[in-house]
Amino acid sequence: MGLFDYAPAPESRSVVDLKPSYGLFVDGEFVDGSAGAFKSVNPATEEVLAEVAMADAADVDRAVAVARRAYDEVWSRMPGNERAKYIFRIARIIQERARELAVLESLDNGKPIRESRDVDIPLAAAHFFYYAGWADKLGHANLGPDPRPLGVAGQVIPWNFPLLMLAWKVAPALACGNTVVLKPAETTPLTALLFAEICQQADLPPGVVNILTGAGATGAAVVGHPGVDKVAFTGSTEVGRMIAKQVAGTSKKVTLELGGKAANLVFEDAPLEQAIEGIVDGIFFNQGHVCCAGSRLLVQESVAEEVVDRLRERMKTLRVGDPLDKNTDIGAINSAEQLAKIRTLTEAGEAEGATRWSPPCELPERGFFFAPTIFTGVSQAHRIAHEEIFGPVLSVLTFRTPAEAVEKANNTAYGLSAGVWTDKGSRILWLAKQMRAGVVWANTFNRFDPTSPFGGYKESGYGREGGRHGLEAYLDV
Amino acid sequence: MSETKKAETKKADAKKTPKAGKAAKAAKAAPQAAVVTSPAPSPAPAPAPATPRSSVRKTYKLYIGGAFPRSESGRSYVVTAPSGEFIANAAQASRKDARDAVRAARSAQAGWAKATAYNRGQILYRIAEMLEERRDQFAQQIASVEGVNVAAGYAQVDAAVDRWVWYAGWSDKLTQVLGSANPVAGPYWNVSSPEPTGVVALLAPARPTLLGLTSVVAPAIVGGNAVVVVAPDAAAVPAVTLGEVMATSDLPGGVVNILTGAPAELAPWLASHLDVNALDLAGIQAGSTLARDLEVSAAENLKRVVRPAAGYDWSADPGLARVKPFLETKTVWHPVGI
Structure with missing residues (x-):
């Protein structure tokens, strides 16, 4: 169990009149x-x-x-x-x-x-x-x-x-x-x-x-x-x-x-509290079934340990389970097939030498569920760093300089979205320009609007x- | 530092007065020669029969990375006028040349995209200036390779010059015309702007030679892309000359x-090249198996493809139809708050 226990708060399904x-x-x-x-x-x-x-x-x-x-x-x-x-x-x-x-x-x-x-x-x-x-x-x-x-x-x-x-x-x-x-x-x-x-x-x-x-x-x-x-x-x-x-x-x-394999770049001067929320939203929103998910976290080395520690603490509060429960943060994986794909790739991540971590969480006995997962010690050559997992799985990499961050962020065949977290205005604009991606979220992530063009x-x-x-x-x- | 400057000044002086320099050398050399070989005055030699001067011909080579190399394959082909008359041996580019060209384009692209739109516009305008200055040369070349009269050659050069000017003016307007500020329903600043897609491979049409080439190259580069263009067959002659114009227009190599x-040999390698982002099939026959096959190859890395159009009128107002396919739209979000 996490920090808080909630009573179940299920939304009624009586509003739906399903035909056979x-x-x-x-x-x-x-x-x-x-x-x-x-x-x-x-x-x-x-x-x-x-x-x-x-x-x-x-x-x-x-x-x-x-x-x-x-x-x-x-x-x-x-x-x-x-x-x-x-x-x-x-x-x-x-x-x-x-x-x-x-x-x-x-x-x-x-x-x-x-x-x-x-x-x-x-x-x-x-x-x-x-x-x-x-x-x-x-x-x-x-x-x-x-x-x-x-x-x-x-x-x-x-x-x-x-x-x-x-x-x-x-x-x-x-x-x-x-x-x-x-x-x-x-x-x-x-x-x-x-x-x-x-x-x-x-x-x-x-x-x-x-x-x-x-x-x-x-x-x-x-x-x-x-x-x-x-x-x-x-x-x-x-x-x-x-x-x-x-x-x-x-x-x-x-x-x-x-598809996508978006980089989410966190610089040492980023507002970390907000960045953690952005990272969580970036990869765990919709069980990570998001083409523009921030599935590659790139953290500046000087704050990497702190960011990962805080992220783990935050992940312990995520509630996985009944999609109809209003307190649920992470619902079910859409299909058995998708669940198998997520498992295959996460197993490859471990086999290739990255370190896997999930918060303690009880998954429902029936249905297709997968615990929120992060991998640290990920190299660019790992499958989990360049293949789209389409699940609640985050790969963490580090960088030292802005140039290295850009190089790693763009080192992908995809180019749908990217995230940047830093307090420095000129750096935000420079990074936004450098990202080879159709949508760049600066100090935010996974925002959508009908007036805002989207594509890769x-x-x-x-x-x-x-x-x-x-x-x-x-x-x- | 000062020595270098001096040396440069000397060189510049020498360049400025080549005729005077040569004349002085000749004047010095002449008396010495007379002393050694023939002390006695000799009678004037009988006039030799007049020999017509042979012209110095140009070797037509490729234009890659700002240099003019021959094909690495060592191959060439004969360019003839429609009448069958020999015009030149042109370099027959190979698969390796195509790859070298893609690499050169990739190396140059980021710097070109980073240049200010004002700067890119001036360079495109400079190309127009250089082209205008070589009007006569291009008119003659077009007339000979296309088998049209010189007046038609001039008309085509003029159209090409005007087209460079038209695109030059677009460079610093594209972002305003194609971009947008988006009123999202939330406290966010949100702006979309066009960016170059990267490296574009262009199959130029066979006719009109210069205007066709201009009409595919200019719209692709104005927004910050770098290109590899295949000039087919006889179009090689004005194409390589256009390369000389570019080489003297401050366009980065x-x-x-x-x-x-x-094109049938080179296009498949460009269409399947994974470091090429987009493909303009202008010069490939519309509806042909080749056009379809190239589009299939291009799908491998999801290149943006401009399909060929049957009976396309290259003299018509092109609008932005060849600019937009090679631009991506990037949308940037940022929260608004205090």
């Missing part, structure tokens, strides 16, 4: 899939939440045809101010049904209710609200005199922020006048299906948003469909690379938001989501 | 590296 099975959402209604069904599991308890239809190539064909028709006949012709109203409506309904969405997200994904309630769902609503306002102002976005929609967007999203990633994809696509065929992740389809109901409630014209549940093959069929004009993918670099190859030689416009350098992908920049991915300018 | 030869 869900179909595909095509042309404004739920239909059966042609390839059977699969189960979505609560990763905290391993109970089956619902059966979900598996879409195959024939379903993709139909969804793309429907989306094309909706694009040609309705959505691309509708004046921007009218499109905007539907998107505003969606934003409002997400707010109205926020608690239901938050509970469902925590059930299906395993993330703490505190995060789904305070981060995922409010941000998803904010994205729709932000992009709704762009729909009738695209000519003012400084992207060209006559920006035009692209057509049908095929979108494939990951399991770490299911509804939020849906919002990042769907909101700008609709605002720009495109229609959508979206495939949610295999392990987290449920909030996307609830979103389909929200589209119905909003009276969104049929076919503008289509949601096809399934696995990798379904995603590949969406990406590869000749009727898809735009591909947007968030997920691993490995799959992103496959998609880039798949669309080669076509005229499809592509944006890819892929190098093998973390290309294109930006969020802000004015995010429009360009969905427009022919 | 390695920011632009020019390879001449066969």
